[in-house]
Amino acid sequence: MGFSTTAIHAGNEPDPTTGSVTVPIYQTSTYAQEGLGRPRAGYEYARTQNPTRSALEQNLAALEGARFGFAFASGLAAIDTTLRLVKAGEHVVVSDNTYGGTYRLFSRVLADYGVEFSYVDTTDVSNVEEALRENTRMVFVETPTNPVMMVTDLRAVSEAAHRVGARVVCDNTFMSPYLQRPLEHGCDIVVHSTTKYLNGHSDSVGGVVLLNDERDAERLGFLQNAVGAILSPFDSWLVLRGTKTLAVRMQQHDRTGREVAAFLEEHPKVQKTYYPGSLSHRQHALAKRQQLGFGGMVSFDVGSLENARTVLESVRLCTLAESLGGVETLISHPATMTHASVLPETRSRLGITDGLVRISVGLEDVEDIIADLDQALSKIP
Ligand SMILES: Cc1ncc(COP(=O)(O)O)c(C=O)c1O
Numbered sequence: 001m002g003f004s005t006t007a008i009h010a011g012n013e014p015d016p017t018t019g020s021v022t023v024p025i026y027q028t029s030t031y032a033q034e035g036l037g038r039p040r041a042g043y044e045y046a047r048t049q050n051p052t053r054s055a056l057e058q059n060l061a062a063l064e065g066a067r068f069g070f071a072f073a074s075g076l077a078a079i080d081t082t083l084r085l086v087k088a089g090e091h092v093v094v095s096d097n098t099y100g101g102t103y104r105l106f107s108r109v110l111a112d113y114g115v116e117f118s119y120v121d122t123t124d125v126s127n128v129e130e131a132l133r134e135n136t137r138m139v140f141v142e143t144p145t146n147p148v149m150m151v152t153d154l155r156a157v158s159e160a161a162h163r164v165g166a167r168v169v170c171d172n173t174f175m176s177p178y179l180q181r182p183l184e185h186g187c188d189i190v191v192h193s194t195t196k197y198l199n200g201h202s203d204s205v206g207g208v209v210l211l212n213d214e215r216d217a218e219r220l221g222f223l224q225n226a227v228g229a230i231l232s233p234f235d236s237w238l239v240l241r242g243t244k245t246l247a248v249r250m251q252q253h254d255r256t257g258r259e260v261a262a263f264l265e266e267h268p269k270v271q272k273t274y275y276p277g278s279l280s281h282r283q284h285a286l287a288k289r290q291q292l293g294f295g296g297m298v299s300f301d302v303g304s305l306e307n308a309r310t311v312l313e314s315v316r317l318c319t320l321a322e323s324l325g326g327v328e329t330l331i332s333h334p335a336t337m338t339h340a341s342v343l344p345e346t347r348s349r350l351g352i353t354d355g356l357v358r359i360s361v362g363l364e365d366v367e368d369i370i371a372d373l374d375q376a377l378s379k380i381p
Contacts, residue, residue, distance in 0.1 A: 003063070003177075003178060003246075003247050004247040004248075006062050006063060007059070007063060007243045007244055007245075007246050007247060008244050010058055010059045010061075010062035010063070011023070011054070011055040011056065011057070011058030011059035011062065011240070012055060012059065012240070012244075013055075022237075022241075023051070023052055023055040023237065023240060024051075024052065024237075025052055025233045025234055025236075025237045026046075026050055026051045026052045026233050027233050027234070028046055028050075028233075029045070029046045030044070030045050030046060031043040031044060031045070031046075046233075047225060047228050047230055048225045050230075050233050050236070052233040052236040052237050052240070053071050053230065053231055053233065053236040055236070055240055056069075056071050056208075056231070056236040056237075056239055056240045057069035057070060057071050057208070059240055059243055060177075060192075060194075060198065060208050060210060060239075060243065061210050063177040063178075063243065063246070064172070064177045064181060064182075064183060064190050064210040065177075065181055065183050065184060066183055066190065066210035066211055066212055067211070067212045067214075067217070068210070068211055068212070068214075068217035068220070068221075069208055069209070069210045070208065070209045070217075070220050070221060070224045071194070071206060071207070071208045071230070071231035071236060071239075072206065072207040072208065072209070072224070072229050072230065072231055073205070073206065073207070073229045073230060073231055073232070073235075074193070074195065074205050074206060074207050074229075075099075075101075075171075075173065075191070075192065075193025075194070075195055075196075075205075075206070075207035076101050076102070076105055076193075076207065077207055077229035078191050078192070078193075078207030078208055078209050079102055079105060079171070079191055079207070080105060080109075080110075080227075080229070081209065081220065081223050081224060081227055081229060082169055082189060082191055082209050082220070083105075083106070083110055083115070083138075083140075084223050084227070085137070085138065085167070085216060085219060085220070086115050086137045086138050087114075087115070087137075088113055088114030088115060089114055089116075089135065090115060090116070090135050090136075090137040090138075091115075091116040091117075091118065091133050091135045091136045091137065092106070092115060092116070092117050092118070092136070092137065092138045092139070092140055093117075093118050093120060093122075093128055093131045093132060093136060093138070093139045093140070093161075093166070094106060094117055094118065094119050094120070094139075094140045094141075095119075095120070095121075095122040095140065095141045095142050095143070095145060095152060096119040096120055096121055096122075096346070096350065097121075097142070097145040097146070097148060097150055097350045098140070098142045098145065098146070098171065099142065099146045099171070099173075099193075099338065100334075100338050100339040100340065100341045100342050101338075101341070102140075102142070102171065103119075103341065103342055104341040106140075108341075116135075118131040121150075122139075122141050122143075122152040122157060123150045123151060123152055123153075123283065125153060125156040125157055125160055128157050128160050128161070129160045132160065132161065132163075132164045132166065133164075134164070136161070136164055136166045137165075137166055137167065138166055138167050138168075138169060139157060139160075139161040139166050139167070139168045139169070140168075140169045140171070141154070141157060141168065141169070141170050141171070142170070142171040142173075142174070143170065143174075143175075143180075143290075144174055144175070144276050144287065144295075144297070146173075146174060146297075146334075146338065146358075147274070147297075147299045147334040147338065147339070147352065147356065147358040148274050148299060148350055148351045148352065148356075149274040149275060149276050149281070149297065149299060150283065151276055151283040151286050151287045151290065151291075153286055153290070154168070154170060154182050154185035154186060154187055154290060155185045155186050155290075158185065158186030158187055158188075159186065162186070167188040167189060167213075167216070168182075168186070168187040168188050168189070169187070169188065169189040169190075169191060170182035170187045170189070170190050170191070171190075171191050171192070171193075172190045172191070172192055173191075173192050173193045173196050173197070173325070174196075174295060174297055174324075175197075175291060175295055176192075176196075176197040176198060176246060176250055176295075176325075177190075177246075178197075178246050178247050178250040178251075178292070178293075179250055179254065179291050179292045179293045179294075179295055180290065180291045180292065183210075183211075183212065185290060188211060188212070188213060188216070189209060189210070189211040189213075189216070190209070190210045190211070191207065191208065191209050191210075192207060192208050192210075193206070193207050194206035194207055194208055194231075194239045194242075195207070195323065195325070196323065196324050196325030196326075197246065197249070197250065197253070197324075197325035198239055198242055198243055198246065198325075199238055199239045199242040199325075200242040200245070200246065200249050200325060200326060200327065201238070201242060201326055201327055202323065202325075202326035202327070202328065202330075203238060204235045204238040204239060204242075205235070206231045206235050206236075206239055207231075208231075249327070249363065250293065250295070251293075252363050253295055253296030253361060253362075253363070254277075254293040254294060254295055254296065255366075256296060256361045256362075256363070256366045256369065257275065257277065257294060257295055257296040257297065257298055257361045258275075258277050258294060259366045259370070260298055260359065260361050260366065260369060260370060260373070261273055261275035261277060261278055261294075261298045262278070263370050263373070263374075264298065264300045264373070265278060265280065267374075267377055269302060269307070269377045269378075269380045270300045270301070270302060270377070271300075271301045271302065271303050271355070272300065272301040273298065273299070273300045273301075274298070274299040274300065274301075274351075275294065275297075275298045275299075276291070276294050277293075277294030277295075296324075296325075296360060296361035296362070297324060297358070297359070297360055297361070298358075298359050298361060299334070299356055299357065299358045299359070300356070300357055300359075301351075301353055301355045301356050301357075302355045302357060302377070302380060303355045304354060304355045305335075305354035305355065307355055307380045308333055308354065308355050308356070308357050309333075310376070310379050310380050311331075311357055311373075311376045311377060311379070311380065312331060312332075312333055312357065312376075314375065314376035314379045315331055315372055315373070315376045316372055316375070316376075317329065317364065317368055317369065317371075317372040318330065318331040318359065318369065318372055318373070318376075319331065320332065322337050322338055323360070324358075324360030325360060326360070326362060327362050327363045328362045328363075328364070329359060329360065329361055329362035329364060329369050329372075330359070330360040330362070331357060331358070331359050331360075332357070332358050332359075332360075333356070333357060333358075334352050334356055334358050335347055335352055335353065335354050335356060338358075339352050359373075
């Protein structure tokens with residue numbers, strides 16, 4: 001089956017009770033039992049199982065080519081539960097340029113529980129090889145990175161990690177399974193903030209973990225219930241609706257992303273553009289090999305906080321807001337918004353300058369997006 005067919009049908013069986021062609025929102029906390037220890041259809045309590053959530057988990061697993069899926073109340077809840085596969089005294093190697101909230105979770109929460117983290121530039125596999133230790137149990141990467149769009153070679157990192165028996169987790173939020181399928185490149189676990197492209201309409205917060213390994217899946221299923229940060233039935237339904245149009249949305253995000261990046265590259269007020277689809281991106285060849293497109297995330301540097309403020313406060317169509325992956329174009333300032341929790345010296349090393357602006361290119365007409373950016377950039381003195 002092709003991607004769109006899978007997106008529309010996987011997990012989306014007509015409802016057995018009524019024939020409803022969309023999966024109903026099973027808004028219940030518990031299920032009647034026929035007798036002591038005899039649930040009617042295997043369902044006992046809705047933190048443990050919910051049919052709407054199960055349908056979404058099957059759907060997302062099919063899209064990533066995974067056997068198992070677990071949906072959570074946010075992307076960070078999905079990442080947090082995944083990290084519970086690692087125990088105190090064990091070690092994790094992490095991309096030094098992840099989403100700021102991921103870095104905050106690792107450095108200011110999980111590190112307090114005895115898990116050790118090494119933050120390295122995973123765009124060079126030799127840095128990963130050097131950081132691996134006997135007790136390394138996980139390598140966590142995000143590619144392309146948020147917001148400076150550096151690309152990690154998933155196959156090379158997976159081979160290195162597997163040599164020491166560590167799992168590789170890839171945060172695939174920026175690409176979605178339509179544009180990148182990390183399990184096919186050797187990764188073991190994929191996480192997403194479903195808040196972004198998978199839901200696609202900026203009206204739900206959620207996360208998912210997808211994987212093939214039976215033992216890790218059994219543990220994650222246990223943790224999902226034991227920790228309890230589950231996705232609600234309504235949010236599960238929204239994301240299930242969102243993925244039906246994932247392919248067409250991503251095709252358009254990708255087309256518009258390329259055009260917006262090309263416009264910014266040529267603009268005299270833009271000092272640098274970050275987009276893996278650009279020939280000028282130093283990892284363009286790797287991105288082309290590993291990804292099935294380049295997507296709708298574009299960052300650009302206008303040289304100073306004042307210039308960034310001018311652009312961010314002059315746009316009329318683009319909305320100044322955190323988040324990404326929705327139908328509407330969102331524009332943000334990573335240094336003070338999404339990456340405010342990253343240390344200033346780390347931000348400057350990574351290129352997250354005060355002049356950096358990030359756009360999540362939406363599905364409006366590309367001419368309108370470009371005209372809006374052009375008029376905002378023209379306000380820079
Ligand atoms: C790449 C990436 N991963 C994870 C997250 C966290 O997801 P959530 O906001 O759904 O908790 C985000 C949020 O912006 C993100 O951009």
